[in-house]
Amino acid sequence: MRARQWAWLIVKRILFMIPILFGVATATFFLTRLAGGDPAYLVAGSFATEEVIANVRAQLGTDQPLGAQYADFLGDTIRGDLGTSLFTDRPVTTDLADRLPATLELVVLALAFALVFGLSLGSYAAHRRGRGGDRAVRFGSFSALSVPDFWLGLVLLFVFFFKFDIAPGPTGQLSPGGPAPRDVTGAALFDAMITLNGEAFKASLHHIWLPLMTMVLIFTAPIARLARSAAIESLTSDSILFGRACGLSNRKLWVYATRGALPPVVTFVGILFSVLLGSAVLVETVFSWGGAAQYAVNAIRQSDFPAVQGFVLVAGALSVAIFFVVDLLYRVIDPRVRL
Amino acid sequence: MTGPALVVRDLSVEIEGRDGVTPVLDGVGLELRRGRMHGLVGETGSGKSMTARSVIGLLPPGGRVTAGSVQLGGRELLGLDADELRELRGASIGMVFQNPRTALYPMITIETQMANVLKAHLDLDRRGRAARIRERLRLVGIDDVDRIARSYPHELSGGLAQRAVIATALLCDPEVLIADEPTTGLDATIQRQILELISFLQSELSLSVLIITHDLGIIAQYCDTVSVMHDGRVVEDGDMRQVLLSPQHDYTRRLIAASDLRGLHAQRVQDARR
Numbered sequence: 001m002r003a004r005q006w007a008w009l010i011v012k013r014i015l016f017m018i019p020i021l022f023g024v025a026t027a028t029f030f031l032t033r034l035a036g037g038d039p040a041y042l043v044a045g046s047f048a049t050e051e052v053i054a055n056v057r058a059q060l061g062t063d064q065p066l067g068a069q070y071a072d073f074l075g076d077t078i079r080g081d082l083g084t085s086l087f088t089d090r091p092v093t094t095d096l097a098d099r100l101p102a103t104l105e106l107v108v109l110a111l112a113f114a115l116v117f118g119l120s121l122g123s124y125a126a127h128r129r130g131r132g133g134d135r136a137v138r139f140g141s142f143s144a145l146s147v148p149d150f151w152l153g154l155v156l157l158f159v160f161f162f163k164f165d166i167a168p169g170p171t172g173q174l175s176p177g178g179p180a181p182r183d184v185t186g187a188a189l190f191d192a193m194i195t196l197n198g199e200a201f202k203a204s205l206h207h208i209w210l211p212l213m214t215m216v217l218i219f220t221a222p223i224a225r226l227a228r229s230a231a232i233e234s235l236t237s238d239s240i241l242f243g244r245a246c247g248l249s250n251r252k253l254w255v256y257a258t259r260g261a262l263p264p265v266v267t268f269v270g271i272l273f274s275v276l277l278g279s280a281v282l283v284e285t286v287f288s289w290g291g292a293a294q295y296a297v298n299a300i301r302q303s304d305f306p307a308v309q310g311f312v313l314v315a316g317a318l319s320v321a322i323f324f325v326v327d328l329l330y331r332v333i334d335p336r337v338r339l
Numbered sequence: 340m341t342g343p344a345l346v347v348r349d350l351s352v353e354i355e356g357r358d359g360v361t362p363v364l365d366g367v368g369l370e371l372r373r374g375r376m377h378g379l380v381g382e383t384g385s386g387k388s389m390t391a392r393s394v395i396g397l398l399p400p401g402g403r404v405t406a407g408s409v410q411l412g413g414r415e416l417l418g419l420d421a422d423e424l425r426e427l428r429g430a431s432i433g434m435v436f437q438n439p440r441t442a443l444y445p446m447i448t449i450e451t452q453m454a455n456v457l458k459a460h461l462d463l464d465r466r467g468r469a470a471r472i473r474e475r476l477r478l479v480g481i482d483d484v485d486r487i488a489r490s491y492p493h494e495l496s497g498g499l500a501q502r503a504v505i506a507t508a509l510l511c512d513p514e515v516l517i518a519d520e521p522t523t524g525l526d527a528t529i530q531r532q533i534l535e536l537i538s539f540l541q542s543e544l545s546l547s548v549l550i551i552t553h554d555l556g557i558i559a560q561y562c563d564t565v566s567v568m569h570d571g572r573v574v575e576d577g578d579m580r581q582v583l584l585s586p587q588h589d590y591t592r593r594l595i596a597a598s599d600l601r602g603l604h605a606q607r608v609q610d611a612r613r
Contacts, residue, residue: 130357238441244397246456246507247429259446335491336445
């Protein structure tokens with residue numbers, strides 16, 4: 001019975017994703033057009049004649065009415081074809097597949113570290129509620145929340161690279177000419193790890209810590225604040241008091257309290273993942289990371305419609321997938337949420 | 340053993356908060372005799388719950404006992420370390436709180452949480468625990484024990500939830516049950532059922548029950564003895580009828596004037612005729 005409910009829930013959620021992705025695709029398409037700019041000028045170059053430009057337009061399909069372009073775009077997208085980048089002249093799917101792992105590596109690691117630090121700091125603050133430790137965590141997280149990520153990235157670069165020279169310059173995932181792992185996924189640290197390349201691992205670790213620290217510093221703050229309030233609510237709940245009155249061990253009570261505090265944290269992590277993707281756009285640009293986010297920024301600057309659409313669509317799909325997982329997890333943790 | 344089940348003497352408690360130290364109990368004393376029901380009555384903030392929580396060593400953060408003694412069956416509880424107190428809670432003293440639906444842990448089934456309490460005190464195997472849990476659920480008047488055991492707290496009505504709470508508190512056969520406003524969050528009809536249940540359990544298991552309430556009607560109907568609390572002190576105590584029918588303290592008189600004690604007065608008239 002329960003297994004069937006789960007199966008139905010999963011099917012339902014997946015069906016729900018279709019209109020959402022359709023909406024994302026539609027919004028992306030029209031927003032890119034709204035932004036203005038004619039890619040034909042870019043492709044043809046600044047000295048092209050009107051005739052050449054008209055030819056390019058015909059080639060790109062941008063001379064068609066908007067409705068026809070939209071229909072083409074939808075049809076291609078459903079077939080998994082995101083078009084060809086006007087700038088790199090390669091399929092957008094290939095471009096993204098090359099670059100997305102580097103972005104994901106940064107985002108997933110940042111999320112993992114921010115979670116570990118945020119949860120520890122938050123439960124520590126809840127434990128020391130109202131005392132010095134709590135106040136320090138609250139002040140620290142408040143300060144971190146008011147700092148923009150790209151600015152923090154620049155400041156860290158200035159301090160650790162320029163002043164103290166203990167971090168590499170913003171050359172991306174590796175130094176040019178330095179040790180590099182065999183390119184498997186495009187995420188240098190991960191590639192170095194799976195190919196057991198110690199030299200390259202050290203090099204990529206050396207390069208990742210600064211951008212990673214930028215994101216971790218900023219995203220630890222909201223997690224710590226949320227974990228603090230969730231833990232306080234959980235620890236002062238009636239059920240913990242009753243458990244105590246029944247003589248449950250501290251370990252058991254801790255398990256109760258932690259599980260009680262999980263649902264809001266899990267939900268928040270789902271939201272945070274999308275925010276982190278957005279933040280990666282800026283941090284990658286500051287550190288010339290060479291991931292999908294930086295690719296998207298360049299695409300916007302060059303009116304590379306297909307590339308912009310492709311990135312937004314993939315990022316949207318990723319977010320939807322994460323929410324799908326969060327939704328299921330939530331139901332595993334809390335039986336009060338109905339299947 | 341003939342001594343009282345629970346004796347509190349000269350108990351003083353203060354809470355240290357942001358705005359300094361606030362005294363909440365000032366020389367509280369009470370005596371709960373074996374197999375009896377003792378009522379602790381007073382308005383919100385008079386220190387009733389604080390007294391109960393000092394007894395089981397669960398004062399809120401910043402709370403501290405500054406003087407006094409708490410004896411359970413002749414054994415002094417103040418000064419016990421955390422582990423000794425933990426062993427005592429649930430095993431020797433059971434406690435039931437106001438809102439049963441939040442007292443139960445929402446994430447796991449009734450059976451799992453009851454089993455957790457059993458594991459903390461008794462060395463039973465899986466089957467022994469399941470049998471014990473069902474026996475206690477039946478004792479508190481639940482017929483459909485298997486279904487209730489498999490339920491999550493949110494699936495139970497308020498009355499059923501409070502029965503499950505009471506069954507949990509009584510799992511390890513404590514001699515003393517402290518019920519802190521056990522019916523305040525419940526419907527009027529359910530309130531009565533729960534009080535009848537506590538009264539039944541008290542005689543069935545020869546429990547000594549300390550019931551905390553602001554409702555003199557409950558005291559009049561179920562208690563043998565009573566302590567009236569006001570402003571962190573016990574202003575009057577003794578036999579229930581004596582206190583309620585010929586109150587000595589002004590605060591008790593005001594409390595009685597504000598309550599509906601028709602039942603008790605009707606009984607008094609009856610007693611007088613006899």
